Amino acid sequence: MVTVDKSADLKTIILHKRAEYFRHYYAHLNPVDYTTQQLALQRFPCNVCSTCYPTLSATPEFDDFTYTLYQLKPMTSYWTFEAFRAYLRRPTRGTIITILENIAFRSPPKNPERLVAQLLEGYQFEISHTEVEAYPTDAQLAHYSDQVNDYLKRIREREEI
Ligand SMILES: [Zn+2]
Numbered sequence: 670m671v672t673v674d675k676s677a678d679l680k681t682i683i684l685h686k687r688a689e690y691f692r693h694y695y696a697h698l699n700p701v702d703y704t705t706q707q708l709a710l711q712r713f714p715c716n717v718c719s720t721c722y723p724t725l726s727a728t729p730e731f732d733d734f735t736y737t738l739y740q741l742k743p744m745t746s747y748w749t750f751e752a753f754r755a756y757l758r759r760p761t762r763g764t765i766i767t768i769l770e771n772i773a774f775r776s777p778p779k780n781p782e783r784l785v786a787q788l789l790e791g792y793q794f795e796i797s798h799t800e801v802e803a804y805p806t807d808a809q810l811a812h813y814s815d816q817v818n819d820y821l822k823r824i825r826e827r828e829e830i
Pocket of ligand 1: 697718
């Protein structure tokens with residue numbers, strides 16, 4: 670599981686994770702040879718990628734939990750599932766923050782502290798669309814894609830030397 674700088678606020682952590690996820694997504698997506706793609710995935714890792722870290726034994730509880738979050742367009746993996754299991758054993762602020770660090774919200778919560786408070790009460794509730802930030806714009810997505818493409822370009826240039 671990934672733990673992030675505890676001094677960063679929750680919203681910052683969530684936005685960083687979203688950027689990390691999209692760069693990783695484009696590293697998977699860009700049509701390059703296998704070796705180059707592996708380098709790109711190492712350069713832009715993301716622990717909530719379900720391709721790299723599949724959830725092999727999801728439970729009905731975990732399905733309910735991800736359904737609760739669907740408005741936030743969550744990307745989850747084996748590591749999210751592990752964090753969720755720890756939360757089920759001990760639903761504390763600490764275990765909840767670990768869950769939030771191990772999800773990429775493509776449409777993040779406007780107020781993550783409200784989400785923490787809701788999760789302290791349980792994991793089945795409704796999230797209103799008014800509590801959800803917009804999905805990244807095409808320009809933001811292009812920025813993430815460009816960061817990966819710039820890296821791939823540098824690799825190609827290095828190989829040509
Ligand atoms: Zn992946």
